[in-house]
Amino acid sequence: MKLTRWLVCFAVFAFSLALYAASPKYVFMFIGDGMAANHRVMTDQFSRQIGRGPLAMDQLTVKGLTTTLSADKLITDSAAASTALACGVKAKNCMLGCDADGNYVPSCATLAKASGKKVGIITTVTTTHATPGGFYVRGRSRGKNYAVAADLVNSGFDFFAGGGLDRKFDDEKDSDYKKYGNIYEYAKKKGYNVVTTKKDFLALKPSDGKVLTRFTDLVYPYDIDITNDEAEVYPTLPELLEKCIAMIDNPEGFFIMVEGGRIDWSAHANDAATTVRDIIALDDAVKVALDFMKKHPEETLVVATGDHETGGLTAGIAGVTSTCDISILTNQTISAREFDEKMRQIVLKNPKFNFEDAKAMITARFGLKFEGDPKKDLMVLSESEIAKVKADFEADLAKLLANIIKKKDAVEYLTISKHRLSIRLLKIISKRAGVSWAHTHHSGQPVIISAEGCCAERFKGKMENSEVGKILKSFYEK
Ligand SMILES: [Zn+2]
Known part of the structure; x- marks a missing residue:
């Protein structure tokens, strides 16, 4: 019995040695x-x-x-x-x-x-x-x-x-x-x-x-x-x-x-x-x-x-667990940084660019809709969300026209985006998808x-x- 136990111990030791060697x-x-x-x-x-x-x-x-x-x-x-x-x-x-x-x-x-x-x-x-x-x-x-x-x-x-x-x-x-x-x-x-x-x-x-x-x-x-x-x-x-x-x-x-x-x-x-x-x-x-x-x-x-x-x-948000859906992230077809840059270039070329134009761009690249029933379609924005999106767009537009927001610098990634609109859109999308972020x-x-x-x-x-x-x-x- 003792010999058997000794043999088992030896086998385990030899196996461990072989494993690490x-x-x-x-x-x-x-x-x-x-x-x-x-x-x-x-x-x-x-x-x-x-x-x-x-x-x-x-x-x-x-x-x-x-x-x-x-x-x-x-x-x-x-x-x-x-x-x-x-x-x-x-x-x-x-x-x-x-x-x-x-x-x-x-x-x-x-x-x-x-x-x-x-x-x-x-x-x-x-x-x-x-x-x-x-x-x-x-x-x-x-x-x-x-x-x-x-x-x-x-x-x-x-x-x-x-x-x-x-x-x-x-x-x-x-x-x-x-x-x-x-x-x-x-x-x-x-x-x-x-x-x-x-x-x-x-x-x-x-x-x-x-x-x-x-x-x-x-x-x-x-x-x-x-x-x-x-x-x-x-x-x-x-x-x-x-x-x-x-x-x-x-x-x-x-x-x-x-x-x-x-x-x-x-x-x-x-x-x-x-x-x-x-x-x-x-x-x-x-x-x-x-x-x-x-x-x-x-x-x-x-x-x-x-x-x-x-x-x-954090994966999952308290209070919206029953409605959130991670697959809605497929609706976003551009990074926020690239969206910011596209917006900047458009405004530079067309100073008359307005919220109606921006709405079409937001729907095309983030999938968020400005019409419909938010209870039936996860991508439809509520009235209060639309008001916030509009205010953020207007604030960005003013800064872009005043040339306060400069060309994006691809390397300065740690700086918080100066674009309020894309930050707002990301928050809305993350909430719909059921994820939240504590900081940047x-x-x-x-x-x-x-x-x-x-x-x-x-x-x-x-x-x-x-x-x-x-x-x-x-x-x-x-
Ligand atoms: Zn980092």
Whole structure:
């Protein structure tokens, strides 16, 4: 009896040892910036109701919960959060690739590269943004634009795709500029194939070597705003990932990080429809990884998580639960930011633009109706809502005509929109959909992590976000 028990203990010990000694050959790490539990709940419900089925990232079998606080704040920014997820240490807010004292700490991607694997980094924001930066920056502030871009090139990683490097990278006054010169020229010198068109990107072959995309110098458009013209310019997230796999698949394996970077931006704006569309775009890329895993089931790991919560999002609103419907978000066909800009351009061209014109635009792009019975049709505005919408439009119009509202700046996403009308419309749509927002900043809520495949069980349960980075790094530490 005693011998049997001893044998069982030994078997469990040996199994645990084997489990922790095993390392996935192929790792896919998906990060939804600003995507916490309620963002996933909201999008999963939306996805089911529009007939797309559940979120693939929520179907990954292993589930965990990770805290997001940084080394110095209860509420993190994306830099400290990315450093925790990538490097396994808590950094102070705004800091990338270092511990709380600012000492450089290599990331899991850097260790993967050093161990002979290839590395791909994909994002919908600039490739020098905070989340991708956590995987290659060598211990500095996210605000050091040029130095961050130089770290990207010097990382030697095999594939960078998404937005551009950064609009501020080419500042001749920057001391690092004097060292490297034009960053794209420097990237070419270091062996990167700088690809500027979707056509050239889709035609890339593995023999073409390292890749750095430059479809834009800024960020990707929101998925909801991608028109036919823009679809000609920007490959989708699944297309970026498919090409990345084709380019870096090799006998040693790879590490790929894919970020839905603008989920955070739309959540800052409390724009529910835009947020769910960007999460679905990320989820479409998760499906690409799961397809790859079918071919290499024993050697592949897929992990999906967020870096922090944005917007204080709550799924469900007391008092309207019986009438709200998440699928009404399909009525909104433009981000609030893009709607603001369209309105600004129209008013500039036509100063006589009036509320009757605006009503048609609101119905066309947000689906809200100005006639009908609100009790029978969820999209019909009540009289008091119409009065508020009209007052907000008049206030915006006055500011636009006085040129107080300037051209939108795509990078200054944290500023509260100056357009009262779109803020009003988003509030109405969110209420109809059954979601509410507490604020327009980050919060300290934990985020869900889900995983499937080789070593997935290590992400089970509650852990610090830095534990995630430690686990990923352990795959490459000898
Ligand atoms: Zn943010």
